[in-house]
Amino acid sequence: RKEVEQDPGPFNVPEGATVAFNCTYSNSASQSFFWYRQDCRKEPKLLMSVYSSGNEDGRFTAQLNRASQYISLLIRDSKLSDSATYLCVVNPPGGFKTIFGAGTRLFVKA
């Protein structure tokens, strides 16, 4: 089993739709969680951290479910500019072992 698993997609949604991605992780002792965004042929950039209580940043909501060992990202009112690959990132214990998921591709269509 991979340490971090994501549905590769692609998710094809119309503008204005709500879309959700999940990411599962195998190490129950993992401490920190993030969502990064990567545009085609570009570098990854931090989208948001994921806190235990859940957090929201505009149209984006991230949640953590420790019992089931997954994190989620919800995008409301999708924009064309949201088209990208979304990377789930998990920090298991032990230091300097950031684990990146392979990413979920999102296409938002007009």
Add this chain to the structure above:
Amino acid sequence: NAGVTQTPKFRVLKTGQSMTLLCAQDMNHEYMYWYRQDPGMGLRLIHYSVGEGTTAKGEVPDGYNVSRLKKQNFLLGLESAAPSQTSVYFCASSYEAVGLAGATDTQYFGPGTRLTVL
């Protein structure tokens, strides 16, 4: 403020050739990292550095060497390139040590180097 820069952006090598990838950051970050990204896989850590003059192995260090002679620069070397090293290489830096318990700091990535080994 350029952030993290990488040179070169593209390179084609023949098997057995050597090359050095240069990463530079102007954010005065202590921590720097080299990753490779392959299709269908997440970024994998090759080597990292916790400060000037220090380096350490990551998840996939074989076939690579690194040096951090200056705080702002982190070099990745391939002594004898192999086709399996065809990949996109990303350098990153951070103010805090990512991957530690409770770490919330982001990593800032360079634009990447696309390397093909024939």
